[in-house]
Amino acid sequence: xxxxxxxxxxxxxxxxxxxxxxxxxxxxxxxxxxxxxxxxxxxxxxxxxxxxxxxxxxxxxxxxxxxxxxxxxxxxxxxxxxxxxxxxxxxxxxx
Amino acid sequence: xxxxxxxxxxxxxxxxxxxxxxxxxxxxxxxxxxxxxxxxxxxxxxxxxxxxxxxxxxxxxxxxxxxxxxxxxxxxxxxxxxxxxxxxxxxxxxxxxxxxxxxxxxxxxxxxxxxxxxxxxxxxxxxxxxxxxxxxxxxxxxxxxxxxxxxxxxxxxxxxxxxxxxxxxxxxxxxxxxxxxxxxxxxxxxxxxxxxxxxxxxxxxxxxxxxxxxxxxxxxxxxxxxxxxxxxxxxxxxxxxxxxxxxxxxxxxxxxxxxxxxxxxxxxxxxxxxxxxxxxxxxxxxxxxxxxxxxxxxxxxxxxxxxxxxxxxxxxxxxxxxxxxxxxxxxxxxxxxxxxxxxxxxxxxxxxxxxxxxxxxxxxxxxxxxxxxxxxxxxxxxxxxxxxxxxxxxxxxxxxxxxxxxxxxxxxxxxxxxxxxxxxxxxxxxxxxxxxxxxxxxxxxxxxxxxxxxxxxxxxxxxxxxxxxxxxxxxxxxxxxxxxxxxxxxxxxxxxxxxxxxxxxxxxxxxxxxxxxxxxxxxxxxxxxxxxxxxxxxxxxxxxxxxxxxxxxxxxxxxxxxxxxxxxxxxxxxxxxxxxxxxxxxxxxxxxxxxxxxxxxxxxxxxxxxxx
Ligand code: SF4
Numbered sequence: 001x002x003x004x005x006x007x008x009x010x011x012x013x014x015x016x017x018x019x020x021x022x023x024x025x026x027x028x029x030x031x032x033x034x035x036x037x038x039x040x041x042x043x044x045x046x047x048x049x050x051x052x053x054x055x056x057x058x059x060x061x062x063x064x065x066x067x068x069x070x071x072x073x074x075x076x077x078x079x080x081x082x083x084x085x086x087x088x089x090x091x092x093x094x095x
Numbered sequence: 096x097x098x099x100x101x102x103x104x105x106x107x108x109x110x111x112x113x114x115x116x117x118x119x120x121x122x123x124x125x126x127x128x129x130x131x132x133x134x135x136x137x138x139x140x141x142x143x144x145x146x147x148x149x150x151x152x153x154x155x156x157x158x159x160x161x162x163x164x165x166x167x168x169x170x171x172x173x174x175x176x177x178x179x180x181x182x183x184x185x186x187x188x189x190x191x192x193x194x195x196x197x198x199x200x201x202x203x204x205x206x207x208x209x210x211x212x213x214x215x216x217x218x219x220x221x222x223x224x225x226x227x228x229x230x231x232x233x234x235x236x237x238x239x240x241x242x243x244x245x246x247x248x249x250x251x252x253x254x255x256x257x258x259x260x261x262x263x264x265x266x267x268x269x270x271x272x273x274x275x276x277x278x279x280x281x282x283x284x285x286x287x288x289x290x291x292x293x294x295x296x297x298x299x300x301x302x303x304x305x306x307x308x309x310x311x312x313x314x315x316x317x318x319x320x321x322x323x324x325x326x327x328x329x330x331x332x333x334x335x336x337x338x339x340x341x342x343x344x345x346x347x348x349x350x351x352x353x354x355x356x357x358x359x360x361x362x363x364x365x366x367x368x369x370x371x372x373x374x375x376x377x378x379x380x381x382x383x384x385x386x387x388x389x390x391x392x393x394x395x396x397x398x399x400x401x402x403x404x405x406x407x408x409x410x411x412x413x414x415x416x417x418x419x420x421x422x423x424x425x426x427x428x429x430x431x432x433x434x435x436x437x438x439x440x441x442x443x444x445x446x447x448x449x450x451x452x453x454x455x456x457x458x459x460x461x462x463x464x465x466x467x468x469x470x471x472x473x474x475x476x477x478x479x480x481x482x483x484x485x486x487x488x489x490x491x492x493x494x495x496x497x498x499x500x501x502x503x504x505x506x507x508x509x510x511x512x513x514x515x516x517x518x519x520x521x522x523x524x525x526x527x528x529x530x531x532x533x534x535x536x537x538x539x540x541x542x543x544x545x546x547x548x549x550x551x552x553x554x555x556x557x558x559x560x561x562x563x564x565x566x567x568x569x570x571x572x573x574x575x576x577x578x579x580x581x582x583x584x585x586x587x588x589x590x591x592x593x594x595x596x597x598x599x600x601x602x603x604x605x606x607x608x609x610x611x612x613x614x615x616x617x618x619x620x621x622x623x624x625x626x627x628x629x630x631x632x633x634x635x636x637x638x639x640x641x642x643x644x645x646x647x648x649x650x651x652x653x654x655x656x657x658x659x660x661x662x663x664x665x666x667x668x669x670x671x672x673x674x675x676x677x678x679x680x681x682x683x684x685x686x687x688x689x690x691x692x693x694x695x696x697x698x699x700x701x702x703x704x705x706x707x
Contacts, residue, residue: 014349016342016349017334017338017342017343017346018333018337018338020372021337051330052330054330059590060550061551062330062331062333064550065551066349066350068653069350069651069652069653070653071552072551072552073551074551074552087349087350089346089349090333090342090346091550092331092334092335092587093346093347093545093546093549094335094543094583094586095340095406095407095517095539
């Protein structure tokens with residue numbers, strides 16, 4: 001996990017790749033809560049990111065959410081706790 | 096003319112050239128073969144099977160090198176300017192099929208052939224010139240030792256306008272077993288295809304033609320091409336377009352699946368020095384694209400050696416894998432490999448392996464240390480020239496391990512002799528299966544099984560058969576894309592790849608194709624490559640990973656551990672064979688060959704049984 005100061009009541013969101021390009025920052029703090037509430041917050045905060053949260057032609061998301069870099073999240077109701085890190089990356093891993 | 100009578104999309108013949116005598120002749124390709132194997136890798140595999148003898152030495156004069164084109168090349172479809180190159184790999188002794196791009200593909204198809212087969216060995220160094228159907232050989236003494244790019248530049252001044260050139264560098268001439276073959280900085284990289292051309296004493300192939308390929312439904316195809324191009328500007332290709340594959344470096348590192356120090360670690364402390372989104376580095380990057388591409392994924396970096404195409408695979412292999420930190424240094428090493436015509440993944444993998452041998456005291460070359468730019472640079476030069484330690488390393492990590500001994504094969508980063516690309520198998524367990532079973536060896540282009548690993552859980556329990564089905568589906572998709580040929584970076588714009596590809600192919604060829612037919616064709620392409628390997632001595636023991644991955648756990652950044660169980664992998668391999676309708680030991684039975692329409696590849700006794 002990347003060392004980031006813990007802000008009470010907040011999680012850290014880390015952007016990489018296209019999400020970083022669209023957000024214009026590498027990190028931000030977001031109030032802890034469900035994954036869907038975090039996404040809504042990010043959509044408001046970074047309007048250029050919004051398109052990334054829409055599904056692709058094949059129905060998949062353009063971005064992936066990883067908790068602390070350990071595993072991917074799917075359920076929008078997943079609760080993210082204070083101090084946790086949510087990583088947002090492009091879904092396409094090809095290279 | 097009635098479209099049922101006229102063949103669209105294909106010339107229905109290939110050109111066979113013996114570079115020893117200069118003789119060339121045309122070989123017909125039956126229409127049903129084109130339809131069954133499509134083009135590119137599929138049709139090329141069919142030709143390779145026919146044109147090669149069982150057990151032949153990959154570098155013998157009679158071993159064929161095949162350039163195979165596709166029904167889509169030359170059409171307005173975005174990313175379709177691609178060609179396949181196939182041979183028996185001198186690195187793996189199994190099938191090698193690689194793709195390259197751009198104007199060579201378009202021009203070669205215009206020579207009036209669906210493929211070009213090179214055999215023989217020229218007595219002196221030469222180039223092959225194909226203009227329409229006419230073949231000439233020219234002296235290449237003045238091109239000796241030049242890079243592929245410099246060779247092309249020189250030939251452009253020597254030959255008439257309009258020729259397109261594919262060439263090898265010094266490594267190919269010296270038959271380094273992982274030498275590549277290039278056109279316009281795009282490499283048919285893996286498996287030593289450059290060494291095969293080098294063994295024929297041929298430095299380059301130049302093509303020029305005027306034969307335009309007719310399309311069955313041109314107006315509708317243009318309409319579809321516009322739709323596809325429009326989609327290619329969307330978010331599904333944004334990563335490739337905006338940042339290039341090099342952006343994987345930071346992501347893979349963060350997920351602890353970035354192979355580091357010869358797969359001893361899964362993340363690299365110095366990775367921030369390789370962030371090409373940072374202003375200082377981004378300023379040195381310009382974007383380019385292959386011919387007929389609306390995505391434009393090529394990110395060209397201004398290195399000390401001049402312009403270098405930076406890709407994730409090259410940067411990981413010569414960066415974290417060798418412990419090298421500085422982005423400019425890595426770009427320089429990539430440039431050096433391009434200059435010599437070396438596959439960057441195999442070069443980085445083999446050097447990283449040798450560095451670990453030195454670290455463990457198995458190899459008395461103390462200068463070859465992880466993290467040393469000077470050492471990596473020196474090693475690349477030795478490999479390309481096959482001098483000193485380079486004589487051993489030019490054979491790739493598997494053969495080098497056999498020569499070094501002391502159990503080093505356990506950490507030689509290869510499968511079937513092909514060095515492993517930048518996907519850490521312990522953290523990506525579906526990809527581990529894909530790497531183990533792929534026909535051409537450890538492979539991220541013929542199996543995109545990592546897609547399943549980079550997906551959120553669906554709630555379904557991911558048991559062995561689900562993992563196997565993912566790997567099979569991924570291989571089938573790749574087989575289709577590589578035979579059509581389209582660029583894999585376009586795959587995200589399709590909602591149903593097989594159905595939409597069937598529509599595109601029908602518009603080009605006039606055939607009434609559907610999803611079911613193309614799914615079967617893709618399975619057939621996977622199977623014929625496997626059949627080639629079986630004929631060349633493949634056995635089930637080859638479908639595995641180096642021992643290191645089963646015995647060493649991998650620390651993750653968050654303090655966890657990724658492990659890969661050998662038993663679990665073996666069970667998944669069994670499930671994969673089952674999902675492919677192969678038998679327990681991975682052989683393809685008669686019934687399956689018949690289902691795939693591959694009866695012609697059964698041996699005589701099998702045929703008697705089928706005819707029954
Ligand atoms: S996306 Fe990249 S590799 Fe694919 S055709 Fe376009 S430029 Fe070439």
